[in-house]
Amino acid sequence: xxxxxxxxxxxxxxxxxxxxxxxxxxxxxxxxxxxxxxxxxxxxxxxxxxxxxxxxxxxxxxxxxxxxxxxxxxxxxxxxxxxxxxxxxxxxxxxxxxxxxxxxxxxxxxxxxxxxxxxxxxxxxxxxxxxxxxxxxxxxxxxxxxxxxxxxxxxxxxxxxxxxxxxxxxxxxxxxxxxxxxxxxxxxxxxxxxxxxxxxxxxxxxxxxxxxxxxxxxxxxxxxxxxxxxxxxxxxxxxxxxxxxxxxxxxxxxxxxxxxxxxxxxxxxxxxxxxxxxxxxxxxxxxxxxxxxxxxxxxxxxxxxxxxxxxxxxxxxxxxxxxxxxxxx
Numbered sequence: 001x002x003x004x005x006x007x008x009x010x011x012x013x014x015x016x017x018x019x020x021x022x023x024x025x026x027x028x029x030x031x032x033x034x035x036x037x038x039x040x041x042x043x044x045x046x047x048x049x050x051x052x053x054x055x056x057x058x059x060x061x062x063x064x065x066x067x068x069x070x071x072x073x074x075x076x077x078x079x080x081x082x083x084x085x086x087x088x089x090x091x092x093x094x095x096x097x098x099x100x101x102x103x104x105x106x107x108x109x110x111x112x113x114x115x116x117x118x119x120x121x122x123x124x125x126x127x128x129x130x131x132x133x134x135x136x137x138x139x140x141x142x143x144x145x146x147x148x149x150x151x152x153x154x155x156x157x158x159x160x161x162x163x164x165x166x167x168x169x170x171x172x173x174x175x176x177x178x179x180x181x182x183x184x185x186x187x188x189x190x191x192x193x194x195x196x197x198x199x200x201x202x203x204x205x206x207x208x209x210x211x212x213x214x215x216x217x218x219x220x221x222x223x224x225x226x227x228x229x230x231x232x233x234x235x236x237x238x239x240x241x242x243x244x245x246x247x248x249x250x251x252x253x254x255x256x257x258x259x260x261x262x263x264x265x266x267x268x269x270x271x272x273x274x275x276x277x278x279x280x281x282x283x284x285x286x287x288x289x290x291x292x293x294x295x296x297x298x299x300x301x302x303x304x305x306x307x308x309x310x311x312x313x314x315x316x317x318x319x320x321x322x323x324x325x326x327x328x329x
Contacts (some may be wrong), residue, residue: 005247008033008164008176008184015168024085024106025153028132031079032109036128036157036164037182038079039072039113043159046120068120072113072128075144080109085266087135088143088306097304104282108133108146109228110272110304115156116233128157131276145304146298148275156235156276165190165242167283192245192286192314199246199314200227202237210256212291218324219249222317238277238312240286247313248277249321252291266291266309271301274310281312288312291326 012026028221073093080086080100087096087105092112101287111130119126128256131154133146148154155166162178173191176184193199201222208219231237238246253263268274278296288296293308299308311321 004186005179005269006187008166008187009168009172011176011187013186015171018112019171027083028080028085028107028109029153031083032076032155033129033164033184035076035079037076037178038161039128040157040159042071042075043068043126066117066120066262068126069114069117073083076113076128087141090145091193092269092272092305102143105222106135106137108135108143108272110146110276112269112272112276115235115273116231119231119233119236124233125231125236126159126233127239128159129235129247129272129276130155131272131279133324145271145301147300148270148279151275151279154276154279156239156280158235158239163239165239165280167280169283171283173280173284175242190242190284192242192281192284194245194314196245198244200229200240200244201246202228202230202241202248203250204230207251208251210253210262211251212254214327215251215321218321221304222320234273234277238281241313242280244313247311247317247321249311249313250309251311252309263307266307268310270296270299270306270308271304274308274312275299277312278310285315286313287315289316289325290319292327293322 013031015027016023070093073091077098080089084101084108086100086109087101087102088108090110090311109130109132113128114128115127117126131151133151135141153167154167157164164176164184165173167173172189174187176187176189208216229240239246250268252266256262274296281288282297289311290296290299311318
């Protein structure tokens, strides 16, 4: 007996029809999944093609660009342009906002084409992160940067495991797996587990003493209560949190022994990293805040590469750390 699994596109088609929505979003998501598959192909063949090293460039973040960073960026931009549905895009690898169909496009796309790219040379997991917002359909569109609460969808492809997680506004967070025919199949609704036995804490322990003192104390006390895991890439660590519960955190760096390395505003990018995982987390029953205890999804971006501290995961832990952060005020 042949067993058939529901494909991602079939799932999404049913979703659009259930809520009486157009098929424009399907066109966009088909392009994004095509880009992800193409990026995965280059990752898997990177060693043979010599694509795993540095590109001898520095991006807008002041970070060394890997060849795979640029390849993933170029692939994503190509597929987004083919849809004719994207007004503009924000990429970690581009200094400027990238205009596309500014006249009749429907969506804004914010993406990190290769989160955790320093893992590439070691054959460790990386990810393609994206958030999507819709244009104003009821009047003039001014092109302003959207807060996470205004996203209609956000997702991540974990590469090369072939795992795809997508959150749809007020419709849940869903995980798919790639099959032998290169289709994403078998949707599973993701909800953060309430049982604390599986909860994990995830953060860079090497940075612990550079956090604010109250965050250091909280981290030290809670590392004893939960399993501690850290992969060194936001998407990979958050992927585990979605399955097991707990909290991923990347606090502001304020007490580094070298003051030049302090990052009081945080390190992660708001629009295409923090807001993306926060949107997915909210749809899975979780929450997130920044260094001031403000909801990540409520932060209105001032610049497209804006940075932030991030605490994301199970609501009880977010509530705890929020109380710690709020005491500073």
